[in-house]
Amino acid sequence: MRCLMAMGQRAHAVTDRDLVRRMRDGDAAARRVVVERYQERLFALIYGIVRDRHEVEDVAQEVFLKVYQRITAFDERSKFYTWLYRVAVNAAKDHVKKRSRRPSVALDEDAGIPDGTPGPLDGAGSEETRARVREAIAALPVRYREVLALRELEGLAYNEIAEVLKLSVGTVESRLHRARQRLKRSLERDVRRRDSLEARGS
């Protein structure tokens, strides 16, 4: 109990390394601090891959439970957050795979419909631009979505993305480049289509 109170008072000052050690000892307060510290980033990362707001919470819960169960397997030589992100990316990819086996599911069905609680990046660009980008990203293959999401998650460096995905830095760079090229082509197609519709309408 004393430990829990102390954690509550100075949770922000506790390092990830300390949290890992406490979780290994079964400290429930440490688990809670990990959730509070990483929940927003994990929601964003999982959404970046799953692209469905309604499914993010379930996947995020699974990720934290897996982390608790596997914490003894975590190698302390690597950074805790890269390991956590790897668990999250794998869980999100597995979720997408399972979903693809189910009969048709509309991706990002509420794209463009604000739910009243702004996300961490809301406010950047016009809503129309963001909705178009969201649709274009949802159409990308998962291997491209994962590098894009990791890159935009606090601007992870290419070498950190490589560590999370267990890829070479060169592969990360080329996947990012291809993902962005596809994104650009898709957005340009969209603009051309809208332009031609407007021209026909006028």
Next chain:
Amino acid sequence: MYDDAILWKLVDRELPPTEAEAIRAAAAKDPALKRRIDDIEAAKAGVLAGAPRPPRDFAARVAARASTLDPAPVLDLEDARRFLRRALVAAALLAALGLGAIAFDVVPDLLREPLQAQPNPFLPPPR
């Protein structure tokens, strides 16, 4: 003058500072280049825009589920399945390579022709 890959690296802050400054300075004089950089920044911002925020009681919900967990570490079935898939693919590739080598006669005929006995240099030659 600048291709998209360079501009993405600029926006990703992965360019050396001197190169980044040179592009920013060029963009200040070139509206078309400035627009391309703005478009890339908008696309970047859109990648995670729309992500939901965790509900206020999310940590409590996770804690409630965690309290029902088996404390003993369990075998992760997904990891095991992933490992098995990779092992099967590797085995199939090896088998294909082996069959290919046999079919195209790449392997030396060690199995067909017995090795010829080499004379031992430390023994006197046979009479």
